[in-house]
Amino acid sequence: MHTPNLIEVNHITKTYTEGETSTKVLKGISFTVKKGEFVAIMGPSGSGKSTLLHILGLLDEQTSGDYIFAGHNSKGFSEEALSKLRNQRIGFIFQSFNLLPKTTVLENVKLPLLYSDVPRSEWDKKATAAIELVGLSHRINQESGDLSGGEKQRVAIARALVNEPDIIFADEPTGNLDSRSGKIIMDFIQDLNENKGHTILLITHETATAEHAERIIRIYDGEIASDEKVKRRRTASDEYLK
16 A cells, blocks of 8 residues: 655755855755655754755745655645645644743643644643653643753653644753653654554664664765664663653
8 A cells, every 4th residue: 555755855955145154054965754654864963954844844934845744745834825835734743842941741742733723622631641641640830940850851842742733843852851761762764664553753863863764864064975774672561751
């Protein structure tokens, strides 16, 4: 059975211009991501991977080339349509968590629902289910500022999942975590893909983190250096839910 492409990137370039100086950050990037894939984009600092993520996440526009998301060319979207797509079809997990520290876990996870079509009467139910999925039901009424780094990232994952997006973009999700917490978070993200069918696109510069994916695209100086299937890491048991 043919699995459709969720993402198609065709000859994407990105050039930043300041005064008379132009810097070409992306130089003709092309690849596809199928629904249900777990793809890691690897590259050193300055390689263009974060710029690419912003384009894929509809947070920025390419200079040239086409980006097809779920069958629609991003060039045809209005700002309102882009905002709705980001909210309802894309989940983001960031290195810095981006939580409201003086707000409870439940309220943080409910935030994306404020701008969704989900009836207000269902918000608590959906947010509670997402929190349960990441194993933090016992922290649901705690302020996020009181949590450990690993717990904060699990709240961020629950928030990314609450609208049941088509794809989750994870930008250096273990960057602010110690090695054990980082491994637990990556085991959890891998489980979301392997056992729950979520499409994941991971941005990282760490080989050990990228090895949780089933495919690694390496970027150097704004160009794809390699794109290959890999044997992914085995996850631990259910340690990530402890």
